[in-house]
Amino acid sequence: MRHLMNPLDFSVEELDQLMDLAGDIEAHPEKYAHACEGKKLATLFYEPSTRTRLSHEAAMLNLGGSIMGFSSAASSSAAKGESVSDTIRMISCYADICAMRHPKEGAPMVASQHSTIPVINAGDGGHQHPTQTLTDLLTIRSLKGRLNHLKIGLCGDLKFGRTVHSLINALVRYEDIEFVLISPEELRLPGYVRKDVLDKKHIPYTEVVRLEEALPTLDLLYMTRVQKERFFNEEDYVRMKDFYILDKAKMALAPKDMLVLHPLPRVNEISVEVDDDPRAVYFKQVQYGVYIRMALILTLLDIHVD
Amino acid sequence: MVENRLNIGKISEGFVLDHIQAGKSMEIYKHLRLDKLDCCVAIIKNARSNKMGKKDIIKIECPIDIIDLDILGFIDHNITVNIIENETIVDKRQLKLPKEIKNVIKCKNPRCITSIEQELDHIFVLTDEENEVYRCKYCEEKYNRH
Numbered sequence: 152m153r154h155l156m157n158p159l160d161f162s163v164e165e166l167d168q169l170m171d172l173a174g175d176i177e178a179h180p181e182k183y184a185h186a187c188e189g190k191k192l193a194t195l196f197y198e199p200s201t202r203t204r205l206s207h208e209a210a211m212l213n214l215g216g217s218i219m220g221f222s223s224a225a226s227s228s229a230a231k232g233e234s235v236s237d238t239i240r241m242i243s244c245y246a247d248i249c250a251m252r253h254p255k256e257g258a259p260m261v262a263s264q265h266s267t268i269p270v271i272n273a274g275d276g277g278h279q280h281p282t283q284t285l286t287d288l289l290t291i292r293s294l295k296g297r298l299n300h301l302k303i304g305l306c307g308d309l310k311f312g313r314t315v316h317s318l319i320n321a322l323v324r325y326e327d328i329e330f331v332l333i334s335p336e337e338l339r340l341p342g343y344v345r346k347d348v349l350d351k352k353h354i355p356y357t358e359v360v361r362l363e364e365a366l367p368t369l370d371l372l373y374m375t376r377v378q379k380e381r382f383f384n385e386e387d388y389v390r391m392k393d394f395y396i397l398d399k400a401k402m403a404l405a406p407k408d409m410l411v412l413h414p415l416p417r418v419n420e421i422s423v424e425v426d427d428d429p430r431a432v433y434f435k436q437v438q439y440g441v442y443i444r445m446a447l448i449l450t451l452l453d454i455h456v457d
Numbered sequence: 458m459v460e461n462r463l464n465i466g467k468i469s470e471g472f473v474l475d476h477i478q479a480g481k482s483m484e485i486y487k488h489l490r491l492d493k494l495d496c497c498v499a500i501i502k503n504a505r506s507n508k509m510g511k512k513d514i515i516k517i518e519c520p521i522d523i524i525d526l527d528i529l530g531f532i533d534h535n536i537t538v539n540i541i542e543n544e545t546i547v548d549k550r551q552l553k554l555p556k557e558i559k560n561v562i563k564c565k566n567p568r569c570i571t572s573i574e575q576e577l578d579h580i581f582v583l584t585d586e587e588n589e590v591y592r593c594k595y596c597e598e599k600y601n602r603h
């Protein structure tokens with residue numbers, strides 16, 4: 152039985168198959184409308200994350216399956232001190248597959264060790280959020296047509312942004328990838344990611360502070376939030392936050408076919424005036440998130456649709 | 458030999474752990490759980506050594522299958538493990554970095570599931586042999602020796 156703990160759990164070939172399946176689901180949703188009839192997805196959300204939970208639930212419902220679960224630790228038996236390993240043993244008797252979100256890193260892995268049903272890591276602390284990475288990859292592949300020969304700008308909080316770290320780890324497995332790391336000095340990509348991932352694999356990258364400088368050459372811009380609490384003082388935050396507001400004027404500097412992605416929710420780093428730009432694909436990304444989770448559920452449940 | 462100045466009797470069956478970095482012997486005593494064993498253990502601290510200046514030595518009189526020495530490879534793979542039978546050294550074991558270590562070190566990441574889940578083994582996995590990097594199996598936090 153397979154679980155999904157880390158985006159790298161799937162080989163590049165397996166990812167291709169998964170994304171092919173997601174593509175087929177997008178093209179022929181009706182074919183899959185009953186594929187999971189009689190199957191139940193449990194969403195075990197020990198901390199609230201409405202978007203991620205709804206995305207998994209929408210995926211299962213689109214496949215004709217049903218859903219059950221909880222959306223905060225307070226409303227679950229965890230509040231009574233039940234361990235993750237006991238909870239999953241119980242859930243295994245009720246459901247066919249589960250998605251777990253937990254504030255503690257490694258909790259879904261503990262669950263997978265005691266589970267008799269597939270476990271999807273739907274986010275564990277600052278560690279992994281593999282379905283977001285799969286979503287990002289599918290969005291890029293579907294809208295850009297490829298996952299190689301790309302120059303990718305990563306902008307915002309590169310220090311704590313786990314979606315960025317995961318995406319880097321996933322993309323370096325493809326050919327001819329180049330990164331432009333756009334962040335304030337305080338939020339630079341951590342040394343271990345630069346050293347252990349980029350340098351080790353000889354992936355070219357440049358680091359810049361100004362977004363304008365990077366924009367004209369990018370195939371793809373991945374925006375993330377710069378959170379106020381990451382800064383030591385208000386002054387630095389105010390100085391930096393305007394640098395990273397993507398607006399119409401900045402978009403005018405970007406190539407015509409550059410895509411803008413964002414893991415959402417956005418706060419103010421992308422001005423709403425950009426939303427109508429055909430290059431802004433962050434809402435389409437949400438839709439791809441459902442397709443990839445549908446493909447994932449089918450794959451982990453080993454269900455094949457002809 | 459230098460260590461014999463302390464007049465510690467010969468071992469008929471067991472181990473002599475030699476070339477332990479000076480001062481580290483109690484740590485090894487703890488990790489090998491020698492306090493739990495009902496056998497004769499001698500710890501020699503700060504013995505003179507030509508190679509190391511100073512070193513520690515541990516002699517353990519016990520059946521040789523009773524102790525799991527893999528962990529020594531993690532603590533210090535430069536330790537010489539002499540296996541004794543009939544009062545003579547019959548074998549010297551090469552120490553390697555173990556692929557996995559269980560319940561020897563604790564994960565220090567406060568966000569790690571090991572910080573709250575009862576009865577969960579603390580497991581570290583060798584992820585980079587060249588640089589001797591171990592990471593928590595659950596949260597992937599790097600273990601820093603120093």
Ligand SMILES: [Zn+2]
Pocket residue numbers: 257564565566569570571593594595596597598
């Ligand atoms: Zn840990």
